[in-house]
Amino acid sequence: MIALLQRVSQAEVRVAGETVGRCGRGYLVLFCAEKGDTPDLAKRLASKTARLRIFEDEAGKMNRSLADVKGEALVVSQFTLAADTRSGTRPSFTPAADPELGRALYEEYTEALRTEGIPVETGVFGAHMEVSLTNDGPVTIWLRLPAAPKN
Numbered sequence: 001m002i003a004l005l006q007r008v009s010q011a012e013v014r015v016a017g018e019t020v021g022r023c024g025r026g027y028l029v030l031f032c033a034e035k036g037d038t039p040d041l042a043k044r045l046a047s048k049t050a051r052l053r054i055f056e057d058e059a060g061k062m063n064r065s066l067a068d069v070k071g072e073a074l075v076v077s078q079f080t081l082a083a084d085t086r087s088g089t090r091p092s093f094t095p096a097a098d099p100e101l102g103r104a105l106y107e108e109y110t111e112a113l114r115t116e117g118i119p120v121e122t123g124v125f126g127a128h129m130e131v132s133l134t135n136d137g138p139v140t141i142w143l144r145l146p147a148a149p150k151n
Helices: 039-051 099-115
Strands: 002-015 018-023 026-032 053-056 062-065 072-077 120-122 130-144
Touching (some): 002 053, 002 072, 018 072, 018 120, 026 099, 039 099, 039 130, 072 099
Parallel strands (some): 026 072, 072 120
Antiparallel strands (some): 002 018, 053 062
């Protein structure tokens, strides 16, 4: 399971020209479920997302979490994070979970993040979306549970 976190001052997602989700200070989370992922893994990833300390404290050190700064999250499904690009020039998406499992785990992750006290808005699972953001830092962190196998 993958979550690409971008620390943002604002983010927005549109479907067919209409804004369906937005957030202020916090994270734009690009989320991808992979084959074999479980609801427990989604809950663990949400907990890690809420507690990861990548916001600056008074000394300018990354020492505060999304929960600490009372930040928001915009969670957008993105199966392309599971792309396998090891051979050829056309990515393979076979590592991604099938759409039914992907949707269920996306919903599990967003609900678990809400349970952590984070205000969450979302994109539309499976839709063609336009995402805009102002990356703050820039800070972009790639989370993957379980850890990627070593080759």
